[in-house]
Amino acid sequence: MIKLAFVTALLLPATVIGGDAFRDEVRPILQQHCFGCHGQKKQKGDLRLDTLDPDMVRGTSAERWHDALNNINLGEMPPEDEPQLSAGERRKLVGWLTGELQKAAKARQNTGGQVVMRRLNRAEYQYTMTDLLGLEMDYSGEFPSDARSPEGFKNNGASLNMTALQIENYLKTARKALNFILVEGEQAEKKIAALSRNKGAMKGPSSRRFTGLSSERLGRVNYWHGTFKDLPRTGRFSIRVKAYTNRKPGQPDPILSVQYGYFVSGLNLNIMGDAGEIAISSTTPRHYEISGWPEFFPLPEAHVPSDKLNGIITLQNALNDGEPPTGAVNQVIEEKDKKGKIRKRKIKVYPKDPDFPDIIIESVEVVHNDYPSWPPPPHRRIIREGEELSDPQALRKILARFLRRAWRRPANGEEMAKWLAHYGRMRNQGDPPISALKDTLSAALASSHFLYLSEPFKSDQSRKLNAHELAARLSYFLWSSMPDEELFHLAESGRLLQSAVLQGQIERMLKDKKSGRFTKEFCEQWLDLEGVDRVAINPQFYKDFDNKLKPYMVEETRAFFGEILRSDTSALQLLDADFTMLNAPLAKHYGLSGPKSQRFERVSLKGTNRPGGVLGHASTHLAGSDGADSHPIKRAVWIRDRLLHDPPNPPPPDVPSVEKSVPGFEKLSIREQLAVHRKKDACADCHRGIDPWGIALEEYDAIGLFRQKTARRKKPVSPATVLPGNHEISGLADLQKYLLNKKRERFSRALTSKLLTYALGRSLRLEDEFLIEDLSADFAKDGYRLYALMKNIVASRPFVSR
């Protein structure tokens, strides 16, 4: 229908459109069909048309007229129970609206009028610092969370603010990282400490995390633990574990989980942090290694006598196949006490599970001052072989190289002079060369050039991006981070501005594993996956629910989107698909089988009852619940906002409460309560268009499982409902069919709009509407493949200009 409207518009002779045309031809139609509800007496939906300025070019009314056009095109206005527009009226009205809107859009293309400069958000800062410095570390842990734009995105320039607290953090964090990276003098002597297993049980506050006994065979239960002397306070260290697995063919790789920390003897105090996880795939002994800095882990702050202070390492088998550990059996053993007397002691023994692969630990070592080379690679990224800070030429090179990468463009002469002078100032204040460099570089990482993606222009008008700006836009779109060397080279030669080169880069970048960041960031923000964290599952109704499933539910949706993107198949699968992405615990939760570990894999849903697409994901059901029962309105608003880009208006101020006027209202099921809402005039206008979308999902409870009764009141659920436009449906499967058949274009436009909003880092404007039209038409032609859509977005005018 949308398509039709625009085609009609093009057929209209231009002369019909104009001020008089409005008065003579359009206003009478509005008068007849619209003013009754959107005029002097009533302003349903907060819209009044009789006083709305028909001059969209000079006036500020274009957005509202555009809403009106959309509602007419969608067939939602006039309402079905009111007289409909005749074909002629519709043509005149839609023609006028479309024509004026096009004029307004055109006029605005040259006036700009919105912030384009945007600060790196928390995630982008984290990724950028990691890529820039080559050091994995938590850069953004202490940063306040970022503001969301009205569309729910966290990369919107207008919404992202700057405060003193943040700049303080930028300076502090950069300096901290550079302290790890830039080294002086000779490498401190490598020291290797071999640990032996402590055969006794684990004691101290962290012990709760460990079940079973101390052992070198790690299965569903049991753990390995040992201590070492001379806990390092600084300098890179590695934990080296020689291990193998007794995995049988068909069994998954067990996963070694390593904790590192300190142990104060006498106090039985063991404080540990997670050092990481490694899949143990070898069935013969080999070395596995994890490295880090002591500062990443808890360190004792007060003075502890060194003979009491020990390092501690613990190992567990973290493979999760969804099965709970077998229960412990009591056993009586005999052992000799210190005096050699034989005593009986009761211990807990865990029966061995033959289906669960063990990890067998042969040896554990800690290597202090363990660097792959000296100076270490991240240092060499900044100061190359043969470069000395005392040599002004070298210093200039070092600084220029760093600033170019940090600022995503070369520093100009004036800037170079300033920053070299700053280094000089630091030296004069008595800083040794390496410290002066750390200072200078950390200041560069708190400068506006680094923190903002800016495309300076001495006017708010539009202009083409230069190659460096384009490279940055592209890399923040697809990688949430800075450009890599290849992009830098293409930007410097200017070749990136050639469309074939640009298209080739998109292809390359999407295949790079850094594109996983796009999947994560875009998918989380678009589908508001954080919603899962905002709901607490009520244990009264879900006794056995394990909260560890919540992050897995989020991962299902993220991985599912990633799989569609990676396989370059139709994005309509987001609405319905014959597969999903699951790991063992989540598959078990759904009553499906296949995955054998916590790793996510593609699972076919053919022949199962599990619905496909995001509407079938537990993340959707859980976020759209109150922790006990479904919350149909939350689910409905989510569908309309996120999947159809048509969010209902927020509840008006001081909405009258229907509850009191209906006796026994509180005893009704939610479905019945909503039905009452829809019957009341004050509520009906909005709720008729909201509730049914959520009711269709009623058969899925707060934890994403099929249900027949509600959790609280044990009322039977019924997902049958009537969608706006009098479409009767009988549940989720029908809703999916309806979306695919009738709302396909709407969904395609919605996804296009959301993706474009994310790519541009700003809210969309009226003049973008026609681009969305084109992009979404091409999206359909290209079989709804995201690669194709993303390529078209990158090639579009708003993306390559500011």
Next chain:
Amino acid sequence: MNQGAFQLNRRAMLKATGISLALPWMESLMGARTKSPPRRFCSIYFPYGVSLPKQDGEYGQWNWFPKGSGRDFTFNKSLEVLEPFRDQVTVLGGLSHPKVRRIGGHDSGDTFLTGEELSLAATGLKNSISLDQFMARTHKLGASTRFTSLVLSSDGGVGMPTRANTLSYSRTGQPIPSFNRPAIVFERLFGLNGNSIEAQKKGLTRTGSHLDLLLDEARTMHRKLGKEDQGKLDQYLTSVREIEQDVERSAQWLDVPRPKVNAEGLSLEADNETPGKLIHTMLDLIALAFQTDSTRFVTYQLASMHGAISIANKFPNLLGFNKDAHGLAHGAGKGSGAENRGKWDRYQAECLAYLIKRLSQMEEGNGSVLDNTCIFYGSSNSKTHNNTNYPLILAGGRNLGYKHGQYLTFDSKTPLSNLFVTMQKRMGVKAGSFADSTGNLDDLIA
């Protein structure tokens, strides 16, 4: 490497290491510098209003507002927990921000301390300065402590306009990010800095030079930008200048050791999965911040006003109330819903009572920290969606001249800002107006 477990273990570590007692204000080094005890302000906000069934109806006991009026009133069940502090509190009914009545019911949280009409049409969703910042920054009452103010919430950061995660706004109406992790608040207030004073001084000098350069660079950039971008960069410039001032102040504070505070018993690892611990630890930290005179201005938003956006929406669920905050609010009009909602009101009032109790147990001068602290507690809704008749409580501040032990009601003509004028005056602000105030409430409460 993953460092997730670090925060979790911090408490135990502090327990084992930082054993030393808190110094009350009178004994602290700052105490010697100031003559009279400091005056302090703390605002605590909760969303969605309260349970308001008819006072004489079946569930009347769960109406948040007391029965009676003036000095002759009886607390209903929700506020009953304040009975032990009857002489330290005043309950206020009928007040609201007149301009806020024009905006959406769920949109008023941001304006609790500002009174601004936060709508696209009126202000382009731009807020104005909040009462705490007006006193602390504009009138420099926060200048004599290590921290000008402390901004706390359950969600952290700033959120988004109309659903902000902060109660505090700067002079230009910028939201000030809030802290939501006790461990970080503790570290900031009382954290140990291992470096020598000499090294710290040098560090501050260095930071000072960096800031000069950053300002210089940003100003150069500013000249190359269009108007819209310039507006964005202004935030950066303002922020850098603010740190410059903070650096100067930090230099003055260098010789004053941070107060030594015993972390024993503080659940610094608490997070949004353990809301009871989280809220009480935050209240402990507020009390400690006041007791050590680390700051005199605190705002704390218990939750933001949107079920779909606030992480704190699930708190009632986790605390055994069987519904989330939004669900309790919407159910409040339906029969026994008033009681369910009322029980949550009571829980929140218990939190207030806890803070009052803590402060009252901290001796200061001839009285307690509570006597020198004005607590302003309440919501910007009466019932959900309704921006009038805010449920409000003033507590503490006897030495500031408050006449407590009253339940006062006002008609809708009295703007809430009139109360703000009285509060700011008692704190020592000379200005006789705030936002849309038309007078003050001095006669009634102070």
